[in-house]
Amino acid sequence: MLAESGYGSESSLKHHGSTLSLISATSGLSSTSASSFRKVHSLQEKVAEMETFRDILCRQVDTLQTYFDSCVSGHHREELQKDKGDDDDDDDDDDSPISRPDGDYLLDDSCKEKLFPVASPRGPAGIDFKGEAIAFKATTAGIFSTLSHCIETMVKREERWQRRLEKEMERRRRVEESYKLVLMDLNKKSQYGGPDYEEGPNSLINEDEFYDAVEAALDQQDRIEEESEKCRSPRPVALSPDSDSSAGTHRYSTEVDEMVHSHMTHSLQDVGGDANWQLITEEGDLRVYRREVEENGVVLDPLKATHVVSGVTGHEVCHYFWDTTFRSDWETNVESFTVAEPLSDTAVIIYQTQKRVWPASQRDILYLSVIQRMLSANESEPETWLVCNFSVDHDSYPPTSRCIRAKINVAMICQTLVSPPKGNKEMIRDDILCKITYVANVNPGGWAPASVLRAVARREYPKFLKRFTSYVQEKTSRQAILF
The missing domain is CATH 3.30.530.20 (START domain)
Structure with missing residues (x-):
């Protein structure tokens, strides 16, 4: 039951301002929807969708855990009943199958119900395991898609900042070079202020x-x-x-x-x-x-x-x-x-x-x-x-x-x-x-x-x-x- 698992709830998705459904999360991985999706949604919206997927996934894990706990409990009960059955073999001779001359056994209705229980479409606690597994797979696919988009956006942003950093470093390098040249000119002017640094027989300028x-x-x-x-x-x-x-x-x-x-x-x-x-x-x-x-x-x-x-x-x-x-x-x-x-x-x-x-x-x-x-x-x-x-x-x-x-x-x-x-x-x-x-x-x-x-x-x-x-x-x- 998708409604019981919490995945098919529209309200849970709208809670974070996202209209992504299960179908769009799985089949929406096509190039058209994915490209338009990347253009429209911002990184903040993607993070909100990740939170939505996290809540859905937690509820699905709890549901599956309940299913597995029920299976384990049913197995223990069957073991206990088997042990009890071994003790009462002698008392149950009248209920044993009737032998035929050709070696077959005839079973009455009570024995058939014990040996061949009727299969139920739902597991323990009324949980649809196949549906829950499909929903779990779709949720993880949606998480991977959104996570990939977030990583791509962050990489592009990182590259953009890297280019800005390189430009700033180049601008800083030029400013530093200009500053050094100005300092050198000032030092030369201060050093060459005297007559020894002008044209003359004893000039100190090379x-x-x-x-x-x-x-x-x-x-x-x-x-x-x-x-x-x-x-x-x-x-x-x-x-x-x-x-x-x-x-x-x-x-x-x-x-x-x-x-x-x-x-x-x-x-x-x-x-x-x-x-x-x-x-x-x-x-x-x-x-x-x-x-x-x-x-x-x-x-x-x-x-x-x-x-x-x-x-x-x-x-x-x-x-x-x-x-x-x-x-x-x-x-x-x-x-x-x-x-x-x-x-x-x-x-x-x-x-x-x-x-x-x-x-x-x-x-x-x-x-x-x-x-x-x-x-x-x-x-x-x-x-x-x-x-x-x-x-x-x-x-x-x-x-x-x-x-x-x-x-x-x-x-x-x-x-x-x-x-x-x-x-x-x-x-x-x-x-x-x-x-x-x-x-x-x-x-x-x-x-x-x-x-x-x-x-x-x-x-x-x-x-x-x-x-x-x-x-x-x-x-x-x-x-x-x-x-």
Whole structure:
């Protein structure tokens, strides 16, 4: 009797808020009901169902135990009756079976009831053992199903928490690394606060630390420059023609002529096949070469770069490079500059201080800057303009202890290449190219490590040329072509 066993009671299942029946617990193990069941029910509901199954199972165990106790009691009574029957054998002779001639026995009704009791569909105490066994099996199956779902849910939850834990551990690792880097930077700044940790003959900073500090400072300057570029508004300025050839007559005229002649003779020579020159950078049409030279431990590496820029003339490139009006627009490493003395319309003496890059010392430069148009020997040669900057002395700007005076000898030589337009069409900027040759001989002075100076030069020169030529292209794109 399922009702008596307590399993078929609907109220006992609803007591825990579950509508699972015996049929759904056994036949409901199909994939459809099981999957929907897992999606709808939460872990708390499954635990409640487990409690319901526990109560049902306890009642079924008690019922089966009662059944087995009754069976044991009936067996003891049968044993007692058998013992009693053996004692009364003599008295029961009259009730013994009657023998037939062929050996069979005839039994009366009382003997038949004793030897062959009528089988009852129910066991002791009116319990249906087969039904109770089926119910017990169904209950355990329901428990296993619910328990499996609980285990699966807990495993998924465990995996989810494990992933969150791994993410938190990774985030904590990154924070700890950032914290250590900040501490290291703070320690370096506190340690490098004195003059012994700056550029000098007795500096305690090794080359790697020196370069890391310089590179970090340059990166910061680049970020600041990028922000200022966004806020800087363009200012349209029309170019005025420069003097055609001579730089005028002044006290440095002889030195100017010698420098210009030297650059036009040697700087235009191709160094691509020269073993003494190393190609250190190649990006498209831009190539930068270096020849390693040291004197008394000071790096004096000459650098030479070649580049081809479309849409501009040599005159335009040289004008923007020479004219101090535009210097602050494209020069990012200059802290300040002053025209110390104008020598002529195309020659000036400039005093310039560079931005300091810690731990390197600050440097200043005093140089003469001249722009010239070079006369062509024949009509087949391209039009050539030149800007030459070389160090000079001036009484008003003597070297100071605040800065290290650097020496320079720089030239920018620009040749204009023209592709004549077809027919009678007007020439446009797509028809012109500018071939740039840039040479730099710099004596930085001081005690900066040679490896650091070479690494900085390799980084800064290509960046300077690309930034400057892009600036010239942008400034001249809407202006008339200046030859």
